[in-house]
Amino acid sequence: MPQNPQLNKNGELQHLLSIEGLSKDILRHILDTAESFTGVSEREVKKVPLLRGKTVCNIFFENSTRTRTTFEIAAKRLSADVVSLNVNSSSQSKGETILDTVDNLTAMHADMFVVRHSQSGAAHFIARHVAPHIHVINAGDGRHAHPTQGLLDVFTIRRYKPDMHNLRIAIVGDLLHSRVARSEIHALTTLGVPEVRVIAPKTLLPECVDRMGVQVYHDMREGLKGVDVVMMLRLQNERMSGALLSSAQEYFKCYGLTQEKLALAKPDAIVMHPGPMNRGVEIDSAVADGAQSVILPQVTYGIAVRMAVMSILAGNTE
């Protein structure tokens, strides 16, 4: 296998494309750096000058308001200049290729690209072809990876459950189509979580998912027994077609998180969701807004984690 394309020749992070292949040390460094940034957002002047004079381009080939906004806020709190583009609504419809778009932004002297695309591997593709001084952050590529989401999830877990080596964690829902789940699994297993369970019907699990170091459950009640963390995944509405599922009602009955099912987990278990939530489809409102939910803190920590990633990348040069 070729050399990990996200590392520079010193083994430092040049791009953040996927959690896979990153060492425990690199992940810990990101999480510790994020820890130091959590205070910034609570100050009256919510800014540090680490990226002053740098230009961060958010290039979203696929729409997303939330992720784009959190990246924008993170970059601004680091004092960077930020440009955000929704490419599918502009040039792509005129036939411009991904690389044309990237080359144009490079010509405008951008320093960092935050990229989202509907195709798996798009961020790798861009990273392989950008000028050497540019850093690429994958903000979601197809079903492949969403590394900052994976990082903010483990950051959140570490805050509530600091001893990662003694945790039992369940990831529930549409793993087949989920870039979030793939990043979470890599982050959790790399950081030494001993038991990661995945819970889903067979139609929503990738082949050979067990090779990723997880235990497979199809019965949610069985899978939730004694877990410390329940990580729910978003179920896209279009999954109801194509014979993947029967109905939203049946899905909720079998795999929706309710208070009753949550009671099977440890009493102090936390509930997470990457958002946006489909209330009543994968999660009951009472749980989403309940005492065990840490869904909003996830969003808050997301800013600190993205600030950490951006500042670390900016400090590493080819």
Place this chain on the structure above:
Amino acid sequence: MKIHIKNGRLIDPKNNIDAIQDLFIAAGRVVAIGNSPADFHANQTLDASGQIVCPGLVDLSARLREPGFEYKATLESELRAAAAGGITSLACPPDTDPVLDEPGLVEMLKHRAKLLNLTRVYPLGALTRQLEGKNLTEMCELTEAGCVGFSHVTAPLIDTQVMRRAMQYASTFGFTVWLHPEDSYLARNGVAHDGEVAARLGLTGIPASAETIALATILTLAQETGARVHLCRISSRDGLEMLRKARQQGLPVSCDIAANHLHLTEHDIGFFDPQCHLKPPLRSQRDRDALRQGLADGTINAICSDHTPVDDDAKLAPFAESEPGATGLELLLPLTLKWAQESGTPLVAALARITSEPAALLGIDAGHLGEGACADVCVFDAEEYWKVERQSLLSQGKNTPFLGLELAGKVRATIVAGHLVHQA
């Protein structure tokens, strides 16, 4: 033109010859092996000391991209590449634009290829008009125009009624039907083997059942209709097993494998390398090992290049959006030799898979070097390594997973019908 190839190690699988023997060619034919005939005065003498002299290679599938895709490759660029690869006969599939479904197009292609005077071209006609899977083509007319079989390439042939009738019609006249076993529904949107790597990279998978289900349909209909079926590009262990059983039951089916699939697995995709975006997909190591075994024991009849030149722009995209395929004409021999060397297969048996066996499948007089045979010859150095690079490939397609690697097997001379068409 009289050619004398001297001191070479002559390997002729069909006649089971593997010995240091001279070869004498005159008027496009092999006139003698071993001792010079009386009054033979060579116009040209090739010293093949330390080299191997074998029948010119026969490739069962090479896309030449004409007509319609000249920006990817032209007849001339690809036939030069074929000659450089030691290939003297090749079959080209009908997925051109327009599709090879009319005699005029086939005649034109044959005519243009003939003018170039390089590798011989044997077109496969489309099995259905426009490859739409609905109406049959004029198979008799197409055969008269030069088609050696009828293929549906990778276009979906969903309607089993059409498949059955196409087999019945083809078998009426003794034509061979070439099919790529892949269920269109199970392969929908798929770009990689439905296994570990696709799971990890988040790529849409194509399960092995896409191959086995299609095979079950094809084999059932082949048995029922008595049609001669050739199965193209087997990729899975389970598919191979079905084929082995069908053969044991006496069904006249043959099959080939692409040279890339003999060496690569899903893991070679690495971090989304579009050069490994192939059709059918590269499967697991278990599958690859079974294919190697199937080739060694004769279940798989032939290795083909599955040559598919793709322009750079079409590969310059995220994995799933990149165009599948790899250039292969110049790699067929080295990749076959690599397999022979790694598996301990004798050269005479390995070369049979790219000479006599595919020639027999095409029903053409090629792939052997007995006295009186067509003088289609390949002379190569099996020990010489060369680096696969853009500039070392004559094909207009520079797309191959083997870019940057060194492979053994350098073609020194290629002779078609007694004429030297390549020398290096």
